[in-house]
Amino acid sequence: xxxxxxxxxxxxxxxxxxxxxxxxxxxxxPELLVQxxxxxxxxxxxxxxxxxxKQQEWKESPEGQKMLEFRRSLPAxxxxxxxLNSISQNQVVxxxxxxxxxxxxxxPQYILESEVEAGRGASCSIICTQPRRISxxxxxxxxxxxxxxxxxxxxxxxxxxxxxxxxxxxLLFCTTGILLRRLLGDRDLRGVSHVIVDEIxxxxxxxxxxxxxxxxxxxxxxxxxxxxxxxxLNADLFSSYFGGAxxxxxxxxxxxxxxxxxxxxxxxxxxxLTPYNQIDDYGQEKMWKMQRQAQSVKKRKSMLTSAVxxxxxxxxxxxxxxxxxxxYPVGILTQLVxxxxxxxxxx
Ligand SMILES: Nc1ncnc2c1ncn2[C@@H]1O[C@H](COP(=O)(O)OP(=O)(O)OP(=O)(O)O)[C@@H](O)[C@H]1O
Ligand SMILES: [Mg+2]
Numbered sequence: 001x002x003x004x005x006x007x008x009x010x011x012x013x014x015x016x017x018x019x020x021x022x023x024x025x026x027x028x029x030p031e032l033l034v035q036x037x038x039x040x041x042x043x044x045x046x047x048x049x050x051x052x053x054k055q056q057e058w059k060e061s062p063e064g065q066k067m068l069e070f071r072r073s074l075p076a077x078x079x080x081x082x083x084l085n086s087i088s089q090n091q092v093v094x095x096x097x098x099x100x101x102x103x104x105x106x107x108p109q110y111i112l113e114s115e116v117e118a119g120r121g122a123s124c125s126i127i128c129t130q131p132r133r134i135s136x137x138x139x140x141x142x143x144x145x146x147x148x149x150x151x152x153x154x155x156x157x158x159x160x161x162x163x164x165x166x167x168x169x170x171l172l173f174c175t176t177g178i179l180l181r182r183l184l185g186d187r188d189l190r191g192v193s194h195v196i197v198d199e200i201x202x203x204x205x206x207x208x209x210x211x212x213x214x215x216x217x218x219x220x221x222x223x224x225x226x227x228x229x230x231x232x233l234n235a236d237l238f239s240s241y242f243g244g245a246x247x248x249x250x251x252x253x254x255x256x257x258x259x260x261x262x263x264x265x266x267x268x269x270x271x272x273l274t275p276y277n278q279i280d281d282y283g284q285e286k287m288w289k290m291q292r293q294a295q296s297v298k299k300r301k302s303m304l305t306s307a308v309x310x311x312x313x314x315x316x317x318x319x320x321x322x323x324x325x326x327x328y329p330v331g332i333l334t335q336l337v338x339x340x341x342x343x344x345x346x347x
Pocket of ligand 1: 097099100101103104106138142231
């Protein structure tokens with residue numbers, strides 16, 4: 001496990017200004033130290049070349065070409081060079097972009113690819129934080145697939161109690177909490193080359209706290225790069241917090257909007273209107289709807305009429321009916337009562 005990778009062992013917390021157990025080792029023989037450094041550099045160079053060959057091989061394969069074609073169609077691709085230039089020239093860069101433009105899956109990948117192409121693959125270590133564990137897991141899986149690899153090779157993830165990463169993991173997606181936890185034992189984030197804090201616009205407590213800690217860390221690690229990503233245009237707020245850091249906006253997808261009216265569609269498909277297939281304003285066939293309404297009214301009226309008739313027959317209203325009967329025959333009376341009742345129920 002390289003120094004830039006997350007250790008599986010519990011993090012050591014010392015009371016000596018954040019120094020870890022490695023700092024407490026006795027001073028080694030300087031000659032041995034030089035030999036070790038040379039050997040380590042040779043190993044790193046060999047691994048970097050392996051990573052570069054593997055990346056090239058994938059890009060040239062038919063599946064890799066297909067994936068590249070999709071990735072090139074994302075809005076982030078147009079800004080790739082501007083993003084990489086800005087990151088190489090500034091310690092902090094704020095990136096805003098509309099949802100789906102490729103911030104999370106593409107930007108960390110652009111950095112990894114450019115480091116691998118430059119022969120620094122084995123020595124770079126990119127950490128990209130996500131506010132939720134589910135997104136850390138899902139995004140890492142997607143990025144590994146886009147690189148034609150299994151999860152845990154050059155791309156991995158780490159969330160609480162779970163992780164998938166290996167010796168060669170150079171891009172790690174983790175929750176904000178995991179990075180904060182690491183900062184407890186490794187205040188300088190030694191070995192880490194890039195920190196990407198995603199979804200900063202959500203303003204979660206952990207994310208805001210992480211920004212405070214990282215702002216404090218930046219002067220101690222001038223070569224460390226910090227990239228803040230936001231889905232909204234509130235980038236200026238974060239830029240001013242980091243002393244006017246440059247901001248880059250990635251425009252989203254734009255689709256042409258064309259209006260089609262239903263009448264035109266019916267004409268195009270040759271749909272013929274007849275008295276039986278008329279369509280009303282709500283898209284329902286008129287005849288069918290009218291029939292249904294007529295049936296339900298008829299049904300309700302007949303039920304009411306028979307109910308009133310039954311009541312009148314059973315009740316001894318002879319006197320009243322007789323008196324009223326001079327004016328209204330029983331049939332009309334029944335209809336009047338049932339109409340009143342149906343009006344009552346209809347309101
Ligand atoms: N698991 C996946 N499977 C297939 N396509 C995916 C997957 N994840 C992302 N994509 C594609 O990649 C594009 C970029 O996704 P990405 O997550 O990088 O966007 P984003 O800019 O980070 O969006 P948001 O602001 O919503 O986080 C999406 O538009 C989608 O088409
Ligand atoms: Mg995203």
